[in-house]
Amino acid sequence: MIDHLKILLHQGKQYIPDVTKAIISDTFRGRPVISNLQVDEQQLIDLCPTGAISNMPFSIDLGKCIFCGQCAFACPEKIKFSNDYKMATNDRNGLIIKEGEDQPILIHADLIRKEISTYFKGSLKLRQVCAGGDNSCELELNAASNVNFDMSRFGIEFVASPRHADGIVITGPVTKNMAASLKLCYEAIPEPKIIILAGTDAISGGMFTYSDAINRSFLDLYPIDLYIPGNPVHPLSFINGLLELIRKR
């Protein structure tokens, strides 16, 4: 008992007091800022491993970007990744960052379904389904509930059964072998329910977009309530995205 108390004492305070204001390392690759500088755009487009970069106007689609940072190393005057981890949005087009823009990525109140604000503002229980995720996003989603990030203090928790859940968090590009189980799990969740795509693989397929072993048709059937980019998604991106989505309005 005494030893346990000693251990507790030695840990000190581990939780992040305000997760909406936490500042993380400068090296973290979060929301990119693209300057208006004229550069060889084609070279950057060719370099990108997932086709996340396009021109006219020059932009990066964070739904496709796997945050390798290679474009920023090739052309630091044009592209810089900031440490802004608040990258979640409910508007797929909001993930496309254009040159000359340095605005926070927003969750649009008018796109939030009414049921979400009505039912989930004080408590949100989520079922996680990994459908081809490589266990990096999964580790980070687990970390969101650890003593450092302590997501459950906001009434947001992962639950073991879809029957207890208000929504589903999907990670991974959705493999063919997992497609049927994913659908079953979603159907087992009572209405109203939300879908969250966590990580670039889930949002666009990422590196697996052109694999024959992927079947993303499930995602065309239902509205997606939140896109949270990352490779893997950072616990702070995840928690802040959810807090903003279910915040009282």
Add this chain to the structure above:
Amino acid sequence: MWLFRIYQNNMENFITLKNNQTIPLQDIPVLAYPEFLELNISFVKEDANHCVNYYGFPVLDTIKLICCIADDVKQKIYVSSSVIKKDRQEPITSFTARKLCFHLFERELHENFAIPYYDHPWLKPVRYPIDRPNQENTIANYPFYQIHSEELHEVGVGPIHAGIIEPGHFRFICNGEQILHLEIQLGYQHRGIENLFISSKKILQRNILAESIAGDNVVGHTTAFVQLWESLIGFRPDNKLVYERTLALELERLAMHTGDLSAVCTDIAYQLGGAVFGRLRTPIINFMQHWCGNRLSKGLIRVGESNFPFTMALANELTQVLDAYEPDFMEMYKEMKSLPTVLARLEKTGVITQKQAHRVGLVGMAARASGLSRDLRSSHPFGLYPGVLHEPVIKNHGDVSSRIQIRKEEIIQSIIYIREWLKNIPEQEKQPTVLPMPTANTFTISLVEGWRGEICHCAVTDLNGDILHYKIKDPSFHNWLAIALSVRNNEISDFPICNKSFNLSYSGHDL
């Protein structure tokens, strides 16, 4: 004459390689199948040898089989090959009937190319890959092994598990609370990643694919890939690159082992351990984020270059992180090991005997917990390990407790290595250059000891020097069967800690 024959045989029926060596494909002797079988069976009869990879790929109307046996004492890899006709109807003799450690390799060959075996004990599907010849069988209609009895019941778990875990199906046959048999079916995570290594033409794409084989073992798999690729193109990384990769590999081991201790504590409802080990992992992965911008080290390791040179400032910071980590870790570990309620759950639970470990061909940490000295850091050293004279940590009970102790001792070992390396950061010698293309018609093998165990990547290039075939083997591939065996006669409530004590990869297995 006899002597001459034997000598000639030795010269001709296999080729001896070192870790990360590239050779012309044609230098691998092609044997008639019976001779190929006998050769490799005779290899694994030696205790020092085990199979690190045995796989096939199509060449015109044949399947080329390549078998790689590692000799852990002589630090060599014996590679031999054979060819068999595609769509062969007449069954062939299996390696598995003679040596069980080949079972999964042959199941994979059967699944991928419909190679018929007449004496393989169980040609159970491996992962239902997308281009399998038999499309009738799907993961949904897999017939699990059944025992009909009024006294027994089945418990099905998955593919979606209760926690945030990768998918896989576990089917238990239980006698009351006791597990009689567990069958595991995987494949839900199959993303076709080996094919993508061929179709994705940019080197950066392949580098990033390697990071995604198992996102909890990024440094391990990516190091295997870059070592392989640099060997293929004849590029010698400078000391700085080698240093950074090895350092990151030990940090990954440190972080994942700590996380696993947390997970085991959580699964036995020992909350303090769960919370403390969980939070002890955080500063390590946050350090990785500070170093390379990503908590799980994605982006750190690149062929021929590094975007994140390790600096003195980083070294000082890491020293502080370790200084803070060590006393808290030791205090928590000591406390955990002093509690009878904790020990009662860990000891004699989920036992894999040394004999079983040897039979199924266990690798890595799990093998070492069962008394097998398998550790590529000492047996096939790469990175900085030739200078370390690494002594593998070995335990003998093969239970959950042994696998916990191994983690603790390996954590301490990693910290000692890291502290030593931090005293002396090499200068960058080479400037990044345009990298050459790989040589045509070659074969390369790369072995890396990740935190789970033995990672093996093999590549074959075509006549233009492009990748013809890429083969990935995660340590989990060897070890999944061990979980199923370890839980026999255990309470079903002990399954979670058995599972966590191995902590195998689903995506690394399913590819």
